[in-house]
Amino acid sequence: MMTFRFDQLFPRAVWPLACLLVAGPGLVLLWGYTPDAEEFHSVGGYLARNVAARFTSAPSALSAGTDRIELTVLLLRILQTGCAIGFAALAWLRASGTACPAMLRSPAALALQLCLAVVGDMGLIYVFTAQLGTLPLRAAMRWLAAAIVLASGTTLLTIVALRMSDGRFVMACTLAAAEAMIMCIVTALVLVALRERRARVALAAAHAELQATQALLTEAVRASERMRLARDLHDMAGHHLTALKLHLDLASRQAGAAAPPSLATASTLAATLLADVRLLVSSERGGCDIDVRLALQTLCAGIPAPRIALDIGERLGIDSAAVAHAVFCAVQEAISNAIRHAGAAVMTIALRRDANGDLMLDIADDGRGSGGAAEGNGLRGMRERLDQLGGTLLAANGAPHGFALNIRLPQAGAAA
Structure with a gap:
């Protein structure tokens, strides 16, 4: 049975939570209030206006009957909400690593996320560029360039379509450049943060390996020292006690009935001591593992x-x-x-x-x-x-x- 693991769930939930924090307020305002005219000049607004035009007869969603305006607003809300949900779902699945199908980890899935971010707007492009920080450096740079070209190009086309005055046009272009700069900064921050985390993990692993090697070396030295002591005790004390026991037995037999009681006592003590030494040697050898x-x-x-x-x-x-x-x-x-x-x-x-x-x-x-x-x-x-x-x-x-x-x-x- 599978058990709930917070440390596995949290990395996958980071990107959907980021989508909620970035796009959530915009979606609340989108559904709470009627979008203004500039909203309809985004990519999502363009798609919503064209779809609404096929089902209504008014000439313009911005200046004609309320039927087309209401349909355009509804389509825009559904489109941007759907893009946000789809983007968050893909981010969730991609963060699951090997648990998700290989197709969802392919460049095609990342390209789909980029399209959803551009169409859905609501700041999702910043979440996308933050997600690029998890990729290898070269791949991240390529996708960042594609995101800047697509997002900033879409913004500039929208600005041109609005036919602003010169002052507002320059300000809008400046905002588009600032948007591109923010995207670069977001990707760089995530790249640096993840590189720093990987460095900390590598340092912790190296420290753990050093401590473990020291523990293993200490254990090996301890076992080797106990083996040496057991061997020396057997070779030196054991041999001498064996010789002592043999000489005491010989002296006891040579003395015959005239042998003093202390000689038998000494022989018994030597045998006991020899048995104790052998037991100690066996015990030390058994503990040398x-x-x-x-x-x-x-x-x-x-x-x-x-x-x-x-x-x-x-x-x-x-x-x-x-x-x-x-x-x-x-x-x-x-x-x-x-x-x-x-x-x-x-x-x-x-x-x-x-x-x-x-x-x-x-x-x-x-x-x-x-x-x-x-x-x-x-x-x-x-x-x-x-x-x-x-x-x-x-x-x-x-x-x-x-x-x-x-x-x-x-x-x-x-x-x-």
């Missing part, structure tokens, strides 16, 4: 976007630094790809052991997937690292969208 839990939790908690759901099973101690490093690098590379290429909003990472004791790492995101592109250097390096440890990697696009990685490391490889 590297637990990647803290490193992965630190890494995922420091990533602001996408949202990562981390699921780590029990009994995940790894006694090989190479395997622990391979698991960590696989997660790190998957997160990096989701941030830089996939545009994912949600990501899931599950690490567990199956019934055979093999390590299973499943990673999935809701991004745009590979799109049939060739495998990149990151995945190739991950696959090579896993091959050296006897592991396997399966990478595939999700359904209906997204990307998934399934990694298996055999128990023999994890123990090597």
Whole structure:
């Protein structure tokens, strides 16, 4: 069952809310009051006048009977409201990313939005230019130029059609130039804001990777030090205690019945101490496994976007630094790809052991997937690292969208 997620809904709702804030007051006035004569000289007014002329007999919507005027006003209201609603709906669908059909993310859909903005007026062109800030820089510049040409050209044609006086004509042209400048400023502000946000996300990700690497290194050093202490304790104290026990037993047999009680007591204490040392060595060796839990939790908690759901099973101690490093690098590379290429909003990472004791790492995101592109250097390096440890990697696009990685490391490889 699907659950409500505010962090997924909010990015999609930004553009419809912007349409409401920009075009809302104009639509309220449009439906509350009769438009003035200049409203009918817009693109929407021109279309409304021509349609109304086909159904009424009066010669002019501006100077003749009220039937044509009322029909023109009604058509203008319906047209501009419909354009605003259609524009907001397209903006909503485009903001949903990979969840919407590819056709709605195509240039044709963006061109339709531009036409709706010009025809609908009501300031929608500014919302359109703000939306251009989410595109790559070159594409944004091309669409911004098209928007300026179309919107400003339409404005200038309207000015010429009104046959204003020279003073009003110059003022109207100045307003058209100011409109173009505002469109450039709006696009630039969104571009800068999004670039700054991407930089903050990248910085946060780099910081999280540094902290996670430090945690993994600390865990590996701790496990290595415990292994060294256990080995030294076994090789030095264990061997000496074994030799001491053998000599005490030999002395006890040589003394026979004349052996003092303290000799038997010393032999018993040596045996007990040797057993304790062996138990301590076994315990220390068992605690030398590297637990990647803290490193992965630190890494995922420091990533602001996408949202990562981390699921780590029990009994995940790894006694090989190479395997622990391979698991960590696989997660790190998957997160990096989701941030830089996939545009994912949600990501899931599950690490567990199956019934055979093999390590299973499943990673999935809701991004745009590979799109049939060739495998990149990151995945190739991950696959090579896993091959050296006897592991396997399966990478595939999700359904209906997204990307998934399934990694298996055999128990023999994890123990090597």
